[in-house]
Amino acid sequence: MLTVALAKGRTVDDLLPLWQEAQLPLPADLDDTRALVFEVAWDGYSPIRYLLAKPADVPTYVSFGVADLGVVGKDVLLEQQKELYELLDLAVSKCRLCVAGLPKDFDRRPERVATKYPKLADAYFRSQGQSVEIVPLSGSIELASVIGLADRIYDLVQTGSTLKANGLVVYDTVHDISARLVANRSSYRMKQREISEVVRRLNEAMAKREAVRQ
Numbered sequence: 039m040l041t042v043a044l045a046k047g048r049t050v051d052d053l054l055p056l057w058q059e060a061q062l063p064l065p066a067d068l069d070d071t072r073a074l075v076f077e078v079a080w081d082g083y084s085p086i087r088y089l090l091a092k093p094a095d096v097p098t099y100v101s102f103g104v105a106d107l108g109v110v111g112k113d114v115l116l117e118q119q120k121e122l123y124e125l126l127d128l129a130v131s132k133c134r135l136c137v138a139g140l141p142k143d144f145d146r147r148p149e150r151v152a153t154k155y156p157k158l159a160d161a162y163f164r165s166q167g168q169s170v171e172i173v174p175l176s177g178s179i180e181l182a183s184v185i186g187l188a189d190r191i192y193d194l195v196q197t198g199s200t201l202k203a204n205g206l207v208v209y210d211t212v213h214d215i216s217a218r219l220v221a222n223r224s225s226y227r228m229k230q231r232e233i234s235e236v237v238r239r240l241n242e243a244m245a246k247r248e249a250v251r252q
């Protein structure tokens with residue numbers, strides 16, 4: 039059995055079309071039930087068991103080895119720094135980790151930074167030689183800036199429409215983000231046949247997408 043932990047929500051929604059194009063087996067009802075574990079047969083290979091987990095928990099399932107593979111955003115991987123192999127950049131769920139704030143605060147020395155990524159935010163401001171107080175929040179980070187809880191936010195930006203709707207602007211772009219395929223280190227050796235087939239098929243599907251784009 040090959041166990042794959044998928045980050046629920048946006049990541050799995052963006053991933054499924056690519057997974058289908060790669061002709062990797064999927065259950066019919068993955069996105070329309072409340073179930074969290076799905077098993078499917080895979081012709082010529084071990085069956086696949088999919089786990090739907092909270093994004094921030096995917097690296098934990100994979101690093102403990104209860105999942106052999108995981109699909110999760112690079113933002114989560116950078117923040118957690120778990121001992122995993124990153125096998126592929128899947129080029130879906132693309133966005134950027136940015137520092138943002140109100141236009142009027144741009145020239146002020148930063149004091150308080152609201153974020154879902156306290157370690158990354160701390161590392162960024164240290165690298166700028168700035169000592170700030172990090173305010174950890176779990177979502178709707180833009181609110182902290184609008185309401186004056188923080189004079190900077192460190193958060194994901196894709197279209198920029200959430201920033202715009204709240205009167206905020208990007209001050210700096212720190213990391214490009216996308217969903218990644220990760221593997222448990224010992225699974226990578228023990229389940230090499232299945233894992234290299236998953237990687238091969240995903241690479242082929244991504245190459246086809248790239249060819250269509252050009």
Ligand SMILES: Nc1ncnc2c1ncn2[C@@H]1O[C@H](COP(=O)(O)OP(=O)(O)OP(=O)(O)O)[C@@H](O)[C@H]1O
Pocket residue numbers: 045046047048049092093094110111112113114131132133177194195196197215216217
């Ligand atoms: N606006 C966006 N555009 C593209 N990708 C995004 C965007 N926001 C987040 N992502 C990516 O998708 C992943 C999951 O985002 P999502 O918003 O579903 O998770 P979440 O809010 O952390 O979930 P939860 O609060 O349920 O744990 C993020 O880790 C990031 O890699």
Ligand SMILES: O=P(O)(O)OC[C@H]1O[C@H](OP(=O)(O)OP(=O)(O)O)[C@H](O)[C@@H]1O
Pocket residue numbers: 176177178179180193194195196197198199200201
């Ligand atoms: O630039 P945009 O296209 O507007 O996307 C950016 C928004 O998307 C994410 O939030 P999400 O919708 O996941 O909600 P959350 O803040 O509750 O995590 C992110 O945290 C931003 O708020």
